[in-house]
Amino acid sequence: MNTSPAIKTNIELTKRRTSVIRRFAIRRVAGTATIFGLLAAIESIAQSIGIILAYPDPAARAKVIYGLASNPALGLFYGNMHTDIISPGGYMAYRIMPIMILVLSIWAMLFITKMLRGQEENGNWELLLSGRSSARNSTTDIIMGSGVGLVIIFTLTALALIIGGHSSRFAMPIGGSLIYSLLLATGALIGVAVGALTSQLASTRRKAVIYGLTIIIFMFAIRSIGNAVAGLNWIKNLSLFGWLDKVNPYNNAPVYGWLWLTLAVTILVIGLVIWLSGRRDMGSSLIADQDTSKPKLSLLNSQLGFSFKQLRNIFIGWLIASLSFVAVIVSIDKTVAKTITGSGGLTKTFSNLTGNPYARIEVAYLSAAGYFIVITLIFMIAASLGHIRNEESSGRIDNFIAGGISRLKWLTSRLGVIMIATGSIYLLASLIDYFLAKAQGIDVGFNDLIFGGINILGPVAFILGLGLLIYGILPRHLNTIIYAVVGWSFTIDIIAAALKLNSYFADSSIFKHMALVPAATPDWHTFEVLIGLALLMSVTGIWLFNRRDLVLE
């Protein structure tokens, strides 16, 4: 049968429009996929090379690793025990793979919910599609487009491991490296499936993210409990992450079956999502939304109150993150200390981190909690600054400016709220740190920990100041630059933990300029310099913001 020319052009138009969406998704995914691919590659390589450099002698290495692996608490974050664990690849799969899979799945979930539910929520699809393409097609295209991100992650990790692990000293088998990289990409694919699913369920991106995080963290927790609690080993079978754990890519006999099974289930879920997306209307969600609610007016009366209302979710998220990090780290302090006391390499890693080679190992380990507090605070600040920029780029700030609220008041209200939140999270996390240490009978001074620890807020303040400066000069690039600085510091730290870096490089990490108490003594001079720079940059940034044009998207 012949199709009429008019219908043909219509069909062609539809095709072109859908490929527009796919290309859009690819463009969006490529950048962050590259960053996360590099992060995964560097972190993996650093772990495998690091352990070989720290313990060149296989016997010593075996002693430390088996010591670690025998500690059930570490199973919460570390991987599966298997026979080839002391090879560089085996150690890497044990030590870092589960966390990397978790991180990649959360990244992919955040990305896909933004692309699916986020774009739909903003009404962008309607513009792009103007009724010519179905929700099913656009969902398929976004997922296919995002698949390119997974290929990027796979390729970067595989290349890094094959090149980095080919020397005879490391001898990482290529087959193992390919499977390891595929496992990481599968982690991201799980995130895609979860995010795509919750994007169908939830009516807003925020809800889709909350549902998605709940599913992912629940699956990871099941895996972790199965790993850590001897009698409950079987519950790993209930979690996709548990399945991936069992593959043991660098083992003599990897269990590929679990990998194929995970891929099959994930792809099945994605198929289900695509089917579901075709069964609902654009803009609607499967879990009906409560559109009306009792007015809550109490936080709408002042800039300060409204800033808090808007930033609240960011704060709560990072508060929970930092408290749980600190709680997990500190509560296993004693057991970790017991395991690694007397083994030179890891003790050295911790003393590198804290900068004090003489600290007792349990104190050194405890001090590492400060590192996590700083990281969560910095991410919280980056997210809050991103929010501030978003209020401007969306034009929502106009409602205030036109109403006679000064830019200064608008910005400082938000900064005030951010600073109070930062202080509160620091204080709460440090108190948890202190009391959990005390509960285990670790001797730490209250003042040393709580007041000495304030010095770790130096880098946090620095990032806030830098963020404000960029906001004043290059508002469009705020997010990119801040995440680049944090990512750079992070990478430098990871590399510095494994290799000796020249001090010029090592010092370029902002994390380098703080003393992790109580192991190290605070360097208040550095702190003062950081605060001084932060103040200078903040004042300059705010002044410039006050004078520049407001910049829309």
Place this chain on the structure above:
Amino acid sequence: MVTIEIQKLTKKYGSFKALDNLSLSINQGEIFGYLGPNGSGKTTTIRLMLGMIKPTAGTIKINGYDAQTQKQLAHRHIAYVPGESNLWPFLTGEETLHLLAKVHGQCDTKYRQQLIKQFDLLPGKKVRTYSKGNKQKIALIAALASRADVLIMDEPTAGLDPLMEQVFRQAIREAHLNGQTVFLSSHILDEVEALCDRVALLRSGRIERTGSLEELRGLSALKIEAGFKTTPPDISKIEGVSHINVSGNHLSCEVRGSMEELLAVLSKAKPISLLSREPSLEELFVSMYETLEPELA
């Protein structure tokens, strides 16, 4: 009394002049129409008035206060309605109105209640679920209920249906009776014609014409149509006559300035029908931008 005084305003983006040496003054109590095609600089002018962007040169004074250096004072009695209202999706309509009232510092709550009814808005729903028109209504209600001295509106009725457009016009007339000044940027000529005392026609960042509608019409050509028993007379040599179109015994043309000579020639030829018509604002607009088009290239 002058409420908004714009003097020699220029705004450059890089080397591109979005506004070019623009001067304008709007009197208290006036409804001022600001017309221009897409990209002519309407929104830019308004964002400059509100101190959201900085002029490259020139000044804007609102109630005598500089919109750049005395923002607080200048903007104290202003309410603004953007073309595309950017509101917070997680707030309900009612919460948004409360927030905006707090920002304005004043609100006639009784009038607000009345407007909510007239605009047929369901204030309990989340902004996220509102249609484009309903979001626009929130911004309009907030601005009108503030009873601000100056209302600055940037294509405020985009997305409103004809019924709501009538409600809007009624509310603007009411504001006018209260002595409020209204600066109305618009594409809807009909609306401007119905509401505005004076208009400015903007093109590529310059004001081409300012004046009352009558004045603008005076500047523009009058349309003449005439029918004859035989071939129409030759009018091509008469000064001020253009757009001559003869089809059979029918003639149409446009005339600027004095009509005396034209009428004399036409009446001598004994017309059987004669029609003269003032141009609508739309015709003014179209003809003006048509004739000026070549300059754009």
